[in-house]
Each structure stands twice: as C-alpha cells, then as structure tokens.
Amino acid sequence: MDRWIEVDLAAIAHNVKIIKAQAPKSQLMAVVKADAYGHGLIEVSKAARQAGAEWLGTALFEEALTLRESGDSKKILTWLGDQAADFAEAIEKDIDLGISTFSHLEKAAVAATKLNKKANLHLKIDTGLNRNGVSLADLPKLLEAISQTTSVNLAGIMSHFAFPDDPSSEVNHQQIIKFTEIIKSFDQPIFSHMANSMATLDLPQSHFDLVRPGISVYGLHPSGNLEKAKALTLKPALSLKAKIVNLKAVAAEQGVSYNHTYRTKEQTNLAVIPLGYSDGIDRRAANAAAVAIGGKIYKISGRICMEQFVVDVGADFQDQAATVTLFGDSSTGVPSVEDWAQAVGTINYEIISRLATRIKRVYLNQ
Ligand SMILES: Cc1ncc(COP(=O)(O)O)c(C=O)c1O
Known part of the structure; x- marks a missing residue:
C-alpha cells in the first residue's frame, strides 16, 4: 500500500464527547454525510455512537440505508432525498426524513400508507439560508397538510444557518429569533434543531433539543481556526x-x-x-x-x-x-x-470530503 488515509477513531470519540459537553442539555447528531466527511461512514458512525451520539445525520438517503445495513438500529435522520422509491425504503427502515416540500410530503405519505407505517418527518424550515427548506410563506399550509396526513408524524422541525462559520453573524441571530417564534407557535412542544458545529460551539441559544455537528466531530473548527480548535481540544482525526x-x-x-x-x-x-x-x-x-x-x-x-x-x-x-x-x-x-x-x-470541509474513496482508509484505535 503506497498511499492511505489514517483515521483515528479515538479522536472521533474524543471530539464527540467534547462537543457533547458544549451542549449538555441537547441530544447530539453526528453528521456523517459525504462518507463521514471523507473519513468513512460506518467506522466513524460506530465510534460516534459509542461516544454517545444519539443520532446520525446524512444528506443522501442511500447513506442512511447503508448505516442500517451496517447494523445501526438507533435514530437516523436523512434530508436530501427526492425519489419515491427511496422514501419507501427509508420509511421501511425507520429512518427519519427531513422534508421541505409538498411533493416530499406526498411521497412520504404514499410510501408510508403502502407500508402501513407512519413516516417520521422533520420539516426543514428556511429561516434565512434561502436554499432548501420550506419558505415562511408556505410554512402554515405545509404544516396544515402534514397534520391532515394520517400516515405521517411530525417528529421535529429543523433549520440551517446561512453563515455556518460565523457566530457573530446578524443573519444567524435573526434566524434563531425566527426559529424560536416558530417553535412557540406550536400548541405542543415540538422537537427542534438548527445548530451545526459553529452554533453548537458558540451559540448556546440555538441548541434547542438536538445539535447537529459535522466538521467538529472530525476535529476541525468550522472557521478553520486552529487556535480555537486547540482551545477546545478538538483532535483532527x-x-x-x-x-x-x-x-x-x-x-x-x-x-x-x-x-x-x-x-x-x-x-x-x-x-x-x-x-x-x-x-x-x-x-x-x-x-x-x-x-x-x-x-x-x-x-x-x-x-x-x-x-x-x-x-x-x-x-x-x-x-x-x-x-x-x-x-x-x-x-x-x-x-x-x-x-x-x-x-x-x-475551506477545510472541501479538503477532507473530496478525498477519493479509492484511497484505502486505515482505522486506528478501532
Ligand atoms: C442540515 C445540516 N446540519 C448540520 C450540518 C453540519 O455542519 P457542520 O459541518 O458545519 O457542523 C450540515 C452540513 O452541511 C447540514 O447540512
């Protein structure tokens, strides 16, 4: 073997524990999309679970299914699927689904009805990123449609920051205010989450019920600030x-x-x-x-x-x-x-997540 990637799983476990201590009242979802940011989906996920990650988060449905195939039976959320077949398979495997549109809702409802199961949905709300997520204008109608659909269960609401590396961003602060207002508008408590690594580490008012760190799980700081990573004792894996x-x-x-x-x-x-x-x-x-x-x-x-x-x-x-x-x-x-x-x-995210899967991963401290 003349080229390889070493992944220190003890570093992953250490980082998860450090991050958990930053948000002690919230559950933690280790974001393991993009082959765990290039580190290897299955091995990283196992290490994160052992270190206390209650949730795993993936972008693609197939990543979530791969986790189930690997034997992971705990909470998984996936948020970037669009094919009816994927919705069916994910619901069958008890994977929670992040949805943003009426079309997603319909696909989830049709699949769940066929399976005679309830689909667990997390509604992604666009509070300012202007990318994915239902707009605030369409939110009441989509919530109403969800509540009318017996084959789905609104398991949570989620949002994502527009300035994912900048805790001082005014846009982020406005997003927290909007998201908090939305949470308050529910009659019942609603499971809510919006914090990526930056917010998990620096914006405690955004922790809500669950935090969703990615880059920091791998020992890197969201702004690429080595000093801050060192101060937190994050360990590059x-x-x-x-x-x-x-x-x-x-x-x-x-x-x-x-x-x-x-x-x-x-x-x-x-x-x-x-x-x-x-x-x-x-x-x-x-x-x-x-x-x-x-x-x-x-x-x-x-x-x-x-x-x-x-x-x-x-x-x-x-x-x-x-x-x-x-x-x-x-x-x-x-x-x-x-x-x-x-x-x-x-950015550091791109350096690690672009590493080809054909480079062999060697796991240390497995
Ligand atoms: C919805 C969502 N949550 C959380 C994360 C984790 O972000 P980070 O790696 O900045 O912690 C991502 C990553 O892009 C994401 O898309």
Missing part, C-alpha cells in the same frame, strides 16, 4: 499519507512535472508521491501546499498530475522508503488540513 515511489537525482535548471512550472535550482533529488487530482488532491496545490517527510516540511514542486506529484527534497535526501504526510494533526509537526485549505483557496 484524519491524516493523508503516502510512500515515496520514486526518488531520483536530477541536475540543476531542470523543469519538473507537467509544463515545467517548477525548476530545480541546483543538483537535487526529486521524490514522486502517488497521489493526484483524481484522488481529490487539488491542482491548485501545485507549488503552494506542503508535505511533511521525516519531520521536515517540503513544498510541492510543480503540477499535480492525475495520480502523482513531485517534491524537490534536496541533494542530501536519501530515504527511499520514507513516509510522506500531506496533512493531519499539526500538533505532530505535519501540515494541517487548514494549511492545505489556505494554500489552495478553499
């Missing part, structure tokens, strides 16, 4: 590693990798690392992001190719069997996910 697959001497003044965007300054050694853009390594990492080899940091030299890139490791470098860490827990002296996000102009 994922490290991307590879073996050098070719180490060779080249002369000075040589162009390296496609289109020669890097040139050697002097006689040196070039290490070839077997990871490329088809593995989720951003092409903008060329001549920008860095890797750690044997306790030293080296910048990537030249273009990222489909399955490989090159690092100028210097004339003295001899360790043909060295392990290269692209990113991981920076407290161990390797680049952080945030370093990479900064180098390529994106």
